[in-house]
Amino acid sequence: TKGPPVPVGYTSIGDGDADDDPQSKDSKSVKKAFADKDIVGIDENLGNNFYASLWVPPNIDRAALHKMATVYKEGRTKVRQARLTEDLEIGVGLNLYFQFALSIAVGFFFIFIFSIPTLVFSYYGSAVPTQDQDIVGLYQLTIANIGFDPTSLTYTADSQCSGEPGIVPTVNQTCISVMGNEFTTQSVSLVITCCEILQVCVFFIILFHLRRRFNVIKTVHADSGVPSITDYAVQVTNLPRGTTVQEVIEHFSALYQLETVDFRGRLPVEDAAPVDSIGYSSNEIHVGTWVAECTMCLKMNKAVNYLEKRRELMLRLYDARARMKMYGPKTPHVKGYNAGKYAHYEKIMLRVATKVDKVNAKIALLGGAKESKEGEDEESGASSRPGSAKITKSTKSAKNRPKSGNKVAVTTAKGNESTKSDNQNQDEENDHSGHPDTNPGKNSTQTSCWQRVTDAFKDEPVLGAFVCFEYNESFARCMEDFTFFSYYPMRLFAPKKMFFKGRLLSVKRAPEPDQVMWENIEIGPIQRTLARLRTLLEVLVVFIVVYALFAAAADARVKYTVLTPPGDFCSRAMPQLFAGPNYTSDAFLSQMRLTRAPTDERESYDMLCDAVLPDSYYAVYTNNGDVNNTVGEYNLSACVDSSNSTSIDGLCPLNSQDPMCPCHTSLRAQQCNTLGCDFNSNSGANEVPCMQFTSADPLHCYCSYKLDNMLETGGYVAALSWFGSYMFMTVADL
Secondary structure (H helix, E strand, O other): OOOOOOOOOOOOOOOOOOOHHHHOOOOOHHHHHHHHHOOOOOOHHHHHHHHOOOOOOOOOHHEEEEEHOHHHHHHHHOOHHHHOOOOOHHHHHHHHHHHHHHHHHHHHHHHHHHHHHHHHHHHHOOOOOOOHHOOOOOHHHOOHHHOEOOOOOOOHHHHHHOOOOOOOOOOEEEEEEEEEEEEEHHHHHHHHHHHHHHHHHEEEEEHHHHHHHHHHHHHHHHOOOOOHHOOOOEEOOOOOOOOOHHHHHHHHHHHHHOOOOOOOHHHHHOOOOOOOOOOOOOOOOHHHOOOOEEEEEEOOOOOOOOHHHHHHHHHHHHHHHHHHHHOOOOOOOOOOOOOHHHHHHHHHHHHHHHHHHHHHHHHHHHHHHHOOOOOOOOOOOOOOOOOOOOOOOOHHHHHOOOOOOOOOOOOOOOOOOOOOOOHHHHHHHHOOOOOOOOOOOOOOOOOOOHHHHHHHOOOOOOOEEEEEEOOOHHHHHHHHHHHHHHOHHHHHOOHHHHHOOOOOOOOOOOOOHHHHHHHHOOHHHHHHHHHHHHHHHHHHHHHHHHOOOOHHHHHHHHHHHHHHOOOOHHHHHHHHHHHHOOOOHHHHOOOOEEEEOOHHHHHHHHHHHHHOOOOOOEEEEEOOOEEEEEEOOOOHHOOOOOHHHEEEEEEOOOOOOOOEEEEEOOOOEEEOOOEHHHHOOOOOOOOOOOOOOOOOOHHHHHHHHHHHHHHHHHHHHHHHHHHHHHHOOOHOOO
């Protein structure tokens, strides 16, 4: 099928016939057709007079050609058939990158396989205490979670093997349960150790394999004969101020000519000849020399940054204008005019145009007053500044655009010569930026913005140069000489002819063009060192802050751990003591809650407790938190304060005690025993083992229950907020 209709003034690529099918073209013909038809540079008239033409709809033929010219292998290669580690066309750098990615992916896949047993043992373990568990649950994947919690009151029964005597594992061994299967700790440790050793072996195999493959890839590229710019070009630094391109070309051309014996006695190369055309550099200065191209690096990184930012803004400006045309009146879009989207992109266009104005002003200041007045802007045609997108309220230009209800003024055309009409200015603005890369389909006779900025900085200090020789032999001789004489003591014996204006230049192999950070090329060693120190300082500050946060969290955890009773104390041991004869089963204990008095009565009850036992608070065990359904009997008379308050009697709950003391304090502690320590207890086998606790632990159980309840009802954020406040509040606040 053919693409959508093309407005007047634009030509379609192909008419849908088989002969014009892009998929039937080979690589060379596709790229040639792509260049001939000027797919990238098709003129959509996105200058300031973009209202004068219709929107250019997408074209399937153009899209197909663009894909075939830009996608790897024209988009025809299947993923499983792509050999990115062996394809010489994409370069040695990408080959090495994909080889590294492939080897690391395969190696770490096997490392993951060998770590599965450890992850399984960890996941089915419960050794990490409740107070040490993270809120995400990552503790379940750590080796510290293997086994059972040693602080649990049921640790002995949980970790004991259930096998019968004479059967492995035997009943007197410690076991770890995984999906109903028991494994002894010895067998688990052996499996984990073997898996760790295998992971280490895989890692070293990865390193060995990468080293071997890297050497193979580099050797293949070296023997392939595929030329690279880095085989001909060198990067030169330490050039004196005021150095010109002509001087650099003459210096290196004289040193590394190949017609006669050179200054170090090396023989000439047969049939070698100097540059005889300007097809490569488009500059006659290289004709007759042995340097094919020479690029000088000037101190103009601010201008490079501004121009790069300006280029990005202009792309956004063009996009907004194109979308305005797409949603504007008389659009060929299938959905027709859309006033809302038209107004939206008009606002975007105005906002971006304002930013372009600011960047242009900065560029003009860098170039000086003289350069800021030269040439007319071809991008947004707004002022005398290069590339300006000045926003005006010209009603004359506004006549040529459709109305959208937006009261904000649009970007209009305003040329330098007031004698020209608006239509003439708009016609001249079709060149857009004047930069050849922005609109390659049009040959502009005006000086580009980049050229104007470059001319403005021609007197700036020279930072270096990139010298590309005509022959690889010249490059090899240059690298040989400057590498040998670059370091002491051989630097003292360098031939005089190698010196440029009295100094020995620094020469190294040029990197790939896409690896050169042009905006940072003027940063010297001192600035680079200071920048690295600043980065290290910032990283150090971040580490200190993170360490402080972790230290504070660890300190809070320790405080919370100290205040939190161990294991099943709060859920079983303490409820058993207070339940007394009401205790029937663990299900009954799970419903018991240490509960404070209602909020409106809490203060009066606390005052009663404080009168009997200073600094104490009222709390009783209830059934599911119902204050009207208490478990056991409570009376203030059960709380006895001995003389001088040196010892406290009655705070420890006793087996079958009736009534119990309802007052609890965290400031005075009395050693108490669980029900398992009472030899006269007849509660049965469900008792917890004998253990000691303090009379302040019931309040700690109450605070832990509050935190758990907050996690269930309010989430982690509310719980963390409550816990942070809890560290600084009293029981009365709870």
